[in-house]
Amino acid sequence: MAKYLLLKHYRGAPAAVNNIPMDQWTPEEVEAHIGYMNDFAARLERNGEFIDGQALSPDGVWVRSAGDGRPPVTDGPFAETKDLIAGWMVIDVDSYERAIELAGELSAAPGAGGTPIHEWLELRPFLTEPPTVTD
Amino acid sequence: MHDVARRELVPHVLSVLVRRGADFATAEDAVQEALVRALSAWETERPADPTGWLITVAWRAFIDMTRSETARRDRQVRYDNEPPAGTIPSADDTLHLYFLCAHPTLTPSSAVALTLRAVGGLTTRQIAQAYLVPEPTMAQRISRAKSVVSRAGVDRPGDVRTVMRVLYLVFNEGYSGDVDLAAEAIRLTRQLAAVADDAEVHGLLALMLLHHGRRRSRTRPDGSIVPLAEQDRSNWDRDLIAEGIVILQAALARDRLGEYQAQAAIAALHADASRVEETDWVQIVEWYDELLQFADTPIVRLNRAVAVGEADGAPAGLAALAEVDDHVVRHDAVAAYLHEKNGDLEVAARLYACAARNAPNLAERDHQTRQAARLNHYLQRHP
Numbered sequence: 047m048a049k050y051l052l053l054k055h056y057r058g059a060p061a062a063v064n065n066i067p068m069d070q071w072t073p074e075e076v077e078a079h080i081g082y083m084n085d086f087a088a089r090l091e092r093n094g095e096f097i098d099g100q101a102l103s104p105d106g107v108w109v110r111s112a113g114d115g116r117p118p119v120t121d122g123p124f125a126e127t128k129d130l131i132a133g134w135m136v137i138d139v140d141s142y143e144r145a146i147e148l149a150g151e152l153s154a155a156p157g158a159g160g161t162p163i164h165e166w167l168e169l170r171p172f173l174t175e176p177p178t179v180t181d
Numbered sequence: 182m183h184d185v186a187r188r189e190l191v192p193h194v195l196s197v198l199v200r201r202g203a204d205f206a207t208a209e210d211a212v213q214e215a216l217v218r219a220l221s222a223w224e225t226e227r228p229a230d231p232t233g234w235l236i237t238v239a240w241r242a243f244i245d246m247t248r249s250e251t252a253r254r255d256r257q258v259r260y261d262n263e264p265p266a267g268t269i270p271s272a273d274d275t276l277h278l279y280f281l282c283a284h285p286t287l288t289p290s291s292a293v294a295l296t297l298r299a300v301g302g303l304t305t306r307q308i309a310q311a312y313l314v315p316e317p318t319m320a321q322r323i324s325r326a327k328s329v330v331s332r333a334g335v336d337r338p339g340d341v342r343t344v345m346r347v348l349y350l351v352f353n354e355g356y357s358g359d360v361d362l363a364a365e366a367i368r369l370t371r372q373l374a375a376v377a378d379d380a381e382v383h384g385l386l387a388l389m390l391l392h393h394g395r396r397r398s399r400t401r402p403d404g405s406i407v408p409l410a411e412q413d414r415s416n417w418d419r420d421l422i423a424e425g426i427v428i429l430q431a432a433l434a435r436d437r438l439g440e441y442q443a444q445a446a447i448a449a450l451h452a453d454a455s456r457v458e459e460t461d462w463v464q465i466v467e468w469y470d471e472l473l474q475f476a477d478t479p480i481v482r483l484n485r486a487v488a489v490g491e492a493d494g495a496p497a498g499l500a501a502l503a504e505v506d507d508h509v510v511r512h513d514a515v516a517a518y519l520h521e522k523n524g525d526l527e528v529a530a531r532l533y534a535c536a537a538r539n540a541p542n543l544a545e546r547d548h549q550t551r552q553a554a555r556l557n558h559y560l561q562r563h564p
Binding site: 095174 | 288289290291293294312313314315317318319320321322323325350352353354363388392393396406409444447448451484540541542543544545546
């Protein structure tokens, strides 16, 4: 009954335990990783806990209005220091504890050497609708 | 036939099928199928006996589903084509259905979804939309809930306490899509109250009616919150409130007090005041003390601190607040309100800003942000 966003970072999160970048894995390790992620999402769907999952390209630009009648201004690519989001998953679960449990499982996706990455995922609760009973 | 009127029949039809020995999960699918067929069939000609019609069509659908299932499993199970006699469901059957859908082995979200479908007759799509969840996810949630209930067996269902918790969740969740969940919760609680002889069920119904009666004045058209003190009380639905009060009084007369009756009593005291200044805060504090006997939670204590602040003044409210766990949600909001009332404007402004940061929903965040801005603006002009 509560929705949470699981955010995965390209950079900006604390270093993972198994911190070897993906482009240095073997093809089998990459396949194993992708398979784990797909299985995880499929399991959430079967549980009735899955809302959405998307991956984002690391390419992107800053955009802002330039004022009346002028085209928006862009600035990019992003500086190396910018916190960079890699993708997200949105879940709908019964409790905060369940959200933590699922984030932990997602973080254990296998990486180099087939061992879990133990990467840091960001867990963020959604703001909900106000309740009916308030007094 | 109106959608709600058709759905009123759902628990009767389903309980008849289950009583005839149909497996709960398949029977529920069969009733959904019959409801869908009724949509088109009844458009041209409404049957003289809608319940009988639904039972017949649902039973045939159940037979068909069982046959195809049986064929798949290559099993030899036979059902008679003609349904056995006995189409009049008893109150006990309906009650049993509520208990099954609030089975203690179900998680709250599963019990809510199953109740809305199997007792409320809502479609999976409607439930998914109401809870802002994709339809396949909701379909899975319901399907798993049904198999949990089937596996757990119909012998150890939930009880009226678990049912009330589920209905309260439906009412209080606050989402609104095509389906008005609060109205649906009231409908299902009314139906429950008709078959369950329990003062607390009536207390819950009264609580819902009393809050629903104030609904129109709780938010502005843009969705922003109007606090109780600022609500246009002429816009409250007096019929709903009057009904809630009558039901509550009858429940209280049975002398079996519980948390829903105590909450309803607090709501009734608010509803009784035609102007906020006329609110009987002393009695409200007394009811919070009663409520604490049944539900001693930080949230109840927090709300009690507000009432104490109104009844005995801001310092007394702040003293009551000091005893509440300060991690509880909305603690900052209550502290800000009481400090402002006490004249500590700088402290209040800072706390309103904290309350905005910690608000559990957007409407409350906006509301607390406005409060902080209002006080900060005042303080700048009156240094």
